[in-house]
Amino acid sequence: MGGHHKKNLRAEKAKVKLKGAKLPKGLNVTKTDFKVRKIEIRTQLKESVLSANNGQRQLNLKEALSRLKHHNLKFRTDALRNVRDAIKAGQAGHLIGHLNELVQGIAAGALDIEQEVRRESFKTLDVLLDGLPVEAVVPFFHIIAAYLRCAMTHVQPSIQEDSLLLLDVLLQRVPSRLLAERSASTIISNFIDMISRTRHDTQHTNRLLTVRLGQGQLTTIKWRTKVLLRLQQILSTLIQQNSQTNSRDSTAGRVVHYDPTKVQYYNVLRPQPLDSRDLYSIVGERLRKAENEQLLGYVEQLMPLLHDNWIEVRPQQQQQQPNQLLNADAAASLHVILDIMAQLWQLVLQYEATQQDSTHELSDWMRRTYAVSFMRIFLQDSNYPYQQMPLAASAQSMSGKKAKKLKTPAAGGELCIAQNLTLVQLVCHFWPQPDDEQSEDYGSLLYYIHQCLRRLVTLSTDEQLRLVAALRALLLDNGAALLQLQAHRMGTVMQTCIDAYVDQQYATREGISTKVLNLLCQIVQRVDLYQGYGAEEQFAKFLSYLPQLLLKPNVADVTLMAMSTLCRQQNVVFMTALVESASEVFANLERLLVTGESCSKESRFENQKRIVNLFYHARKCGDVNQLQATLEKNSSESIANYLKSIFSYE
Known part of the structure; x- marks a missing residue:
C-alpha cells in the first residue's frame, strides 16, 4: 500500500504545471451586459389535490x-x-x-x-x-x-x-323551498328532542323539559335559547315557502269546483294539471303527513314547552318587589319564545287562508286550548310591560368578556320593546272577540301602544315593523270588538297613529310607511270602523293629506283603490281636498306611476284613467268647467278628451 502511494505522488509531481501571470485587479469579473429572453410557460398548471395534473x-x-x-x-x-x-x-x-x-x-x-x-x-x-x-x-x-x-x-x-x-x-x-319540503318537519322534531324528552304519564302534556347538567359550557337557559333561535329560523323558512306558494297559486288560473247549491260561472279554462314533483316527493308522499296534521303536531308539542320554559325562566313574583326586571337570559328567552308563537299563528292563518271551505277549526282549537293559560302566564301573572335590567348594572359582577356579550341585540333592549309589541299581537290572536273580563288587559295594551307611538322616532326598524303589526291586530282585526270595550283609548291610539303618519314619523325602510298607509286605507273603507272611530272628525287630517300622495313619483295600487272607494262613498272631506289639489295632480299625472302586482307598463294609460275617474266622482265639490280647463292645460290631449267624455255623463 505504501509503495503504491509513493508512486502516485511521483506521478503527480511529474505533471506539467501551467504557470501564467495573474489578471489585474478588476478584470476578473463576469460580464452581464448581454440580453436574454424570459422563459414563458403559457399553460402552466397549478398543483392542487383536485387539479387536473397530468391526467391524475x-x-x-x-x-x-x-x-x-x-x-x-x-x-x-x-x-x-x-x-x-x-x-x-x-x-x-x-x-x-x-x-x-x-x-x-x-x-x-x-x-x-x-x-x-x-x-x-x-x-x-x-x-x-x-x-x-x-x-x-x-x-x-x-x-x-x-x-x-x-x-x-x-x-x-x-x-x-x-x-x-x-x-x-x-x-x-x-333555498327555503328545498329546506321546507325535504326536512323541516324532521328537523323540528329533533329540535324538540334537544330540549325535552317524552313523558310517560297521564298528564295533558306529553313532553318534559330537560335539564342540562355538566354538558358543555352552556347553561340550560342559554342552551334552550340557542336551540329555539334555530327553530325560529326553520319556521321562518316554512312561512316564506307558504307565502311564495300562495302567491303562485293566486296568479295561476282559477279552478271552479261544482257546487249544486250555489250559482256558478264557468267562463274559465281549467289549467292542464302537470306533475312537477321530483322523485323524492313521489317516493315519500305516503310517509308525509297532511299539512294540517303537521301544524297540529307542531302546536301540540311546542306550545306547552314554550309555556313551561317561560315559567322556569321568569323572575319569581315577590310582595317586596312587585316590579321585578328581567335579566339578560330571561329577556332573550322571552324574545325567541314569543317570536315562535307568532310564527305558529302565522302558519295556521296561512293554512286556513288557502282552504276553500274557509273554516277556522285549527285556530279555534288553539284559542280553546291555550288562550287562558297564555294570558295568565305571559300577561296577568307577569309585570307587563316587561323591562330588562340595565346592562351596566348587570355587568358589574361579571368579567369584561361576559359583559360584552350582554350588549348583543338578541334580548331586545332594556325596554324589551320587541317582546312587548309581539305580546300585543299574540293577545289579539288568542282573544279576537274579547269580553268584559279582558277589558282591563286590553286597556294596558292600548296604553302601551300609545306610549310607543309617542316615542316613534326612537324605535328601530324592526320595532316599528312589530308596532305596525300590533296596530293592525288592534285597530283593524279586533277593532269592531274593542270599540265596544275601550272606545276612548282606541280613538286616542287611532288619532296618534294618524298624526304620526301625516307628520312622516314612520320610517320608509322596509316599506313601514306604506304598511301604515294601507292599514289606514283599509280602516277607512270599512263603514263600521270608519263610523266607530269618529268618521270625518277623526280622519279629517288623514283624508285631507291623502291627495298629496298623487303628487309623488309613484302611488301604490292599494292606495288608489282606497281613494276610489272613498269617492264612491261620497266622502266630502277627501273629495274637497282632491279638487283643491287638482292642478298639481294633473301636472304630475304624466310622471305618476302606479305600483303593484296588478299594474304593468302596458296599462299606464289605464292607470291614468283611474286617477281621472276620481275627479268624476268629486266634480260636485268644485267647478266642473274649472276642473276641465285645468286638466286641458296640464295634461295630454288623450287624457283631456277622456275627461270630457266622462263629464258628459250624468
Whole structure:
C-alpha cells in the first residue's frame, strides 16, 4: 500500500504545471451586459389535490376522499382545507361527477369526535354549497340532512352543540323551498328532542323539559335559547315557502269546483294539471303527513314547552318587589319564545287562508286550548310591560368578556320593546272577540301602544315593523270588538297613529310607511270602523293629506283603490281636498306611476284613467268647467278628451 502511494505522488509531481501571470485587479469579473429572453410557460398548471395534473385528477380526488376518513387528525383537516381551497380557486365544476362521495365525506365530519374537524367540515360544506348550483345539490341533500339529524341526536353534547352550526350553513346556503319540503318537519322534531324528552304519564302534556347538567359550557337557559333561535329560523323558512306558494297559486288560473247549491260561472279554462314533483316527493308522499296534521303536531308539542320554559325562566313574583326586571337570559328567552308563537299563528292563518271551505277549526282549537293559560302566564301573572335590567348594572359582577356579550341585540333592549309589541299581537290572536273580563288587559295594551307611538322616532326598524303589526291586530282585526270595550283609548291610539303618519314619523325602510298607509286605507273603507272611530272628525287630517300622495313619483295600487272607494262613498272631506289639489295632480299625472302586482307598463294609460275617474266622482265639490280647463292645460290631449267624455255623463 505504501509503495503504491509513493508512486502516485511521483506521478503527480511529474505533471506539467501551467504557470501564467495573474489578471489585474478588476478584470476578473463576469460580464452581464448581454440580453436574454424570459422563459414563458403559457399553460402552466397549478398543483392542487383536485387539479387536473397530468391526467391524475381521478387519483388525486380519490386520495383526498380517503384522507377524509383517515385516523390521523392532521390528515382529515388538511384534506378538508385542500378541498375548500380547490373550490375557491374555481374548480367546483370538476367535482360534479363525484359529489356523492365528496358530500358523504364532508358531511360525515359533523359526527367527528374532534371539534377542529367538525368546524372545518362546516366551513368546507359552506364553500361547496356556495360554489355549486342548486340543481347539483338537490340529489344529495338527503345525505346532509341525515348527518344533521344524527348530529342533533348524538350522545355527545359537544356534537349536539356543533350541529347547530351545520344548520346555520343550511339556512344560509340552501333555498327555503328545498329546506321546507325535504326536512323541516324532521328537523323540528329533533329540535324538540334537544330540549325535552317524552313523558310517560297521564298528564295533558306529553313532553318534559330537560335539564342540562355538566354538558358543555352552556347553561340550560342559554342552551334552550340557542336551540329555539334555530327553530325560529326553520319556521321562518316554512312561512316564506307558504307565502311564495300562495302567491303562485293566486296568479295561476282559477279552478271552479261544482257546487249544486250555489250559482256558478264557468267562463274559465281549467289549467292542464302537470306533475312537477321530483322523485323524492313521489317516493315519500305516503310517509308525509297532511299539512294540517303537521301544524297540529307542531302546536301540540311546542306550545306547552314554550309555556313551561317561560315559567322556569321568569323572575319569581315577590310582595317586596312587585316590579321585578328581567335579566339578560330571561329577556332573550322571552324574545325567541314569543317570536315562535307568532310564527305558529302565522302558519295556521296561512293554512286556513288557502282552504276553500274557509273554516277556522285549527285556530279555534288553539284559542280553546291555550288562550287562558297564555294570558295568565305571559300577561296577568307577569309585570307587563316587561323591562330588562340595565346592562351596566348587570355587568358589574361579571368579567369584561361576559359583559360584552350582554350588549348583543338578541334580548331586545332594556325596554324589551320587541317582546312587548309581539305580546300585543299574540293577545289579539288568542282573544279576537274579547269580553268584559279582558277589558282591563286590553286597556294596558292600548296604553302601551300609545306610549310607543309617542316615542316613534326612537324605535328601530324592526320595532316599528312589530308596532305596525300590533296596530293592525288592534285597530283593524279586533277593532269592531274593542270599540265596544275601550272606545276612548282606541280613538286616542287611532288619532296618534294618524298624526304620526301625516307628520312622516314612520320610517320608509322596509316599506313601514306604506304598511301604515294601507292599514289606514283599509280602516277607512270599512263603514263600521270608519263610523266607530269618529268618521270625518277623526280622519279629517288623514283624508285631507291623502291627495298629496298623487303628487309623488309613484302611488301604490292599494292606495288608489282606497281613494276610489272613498269617492264612491261620497266622502266630502277627501273629495274637497282632491279638487283643491287638482292642478298639481294633473301636472304630475304624466310622471305618476302606479305600483303593484296588478299594474304593468302596458296599462299606464289605464292607470291614468283611474286617477281621472276620481275627479268624476268629486266634480260636485268644485267647478266642473274649472276642473276641465285645468286638466286641458296640464295634461295630454288623450287624457283631456277622456275627461270630457266622462263629464258628459250624468
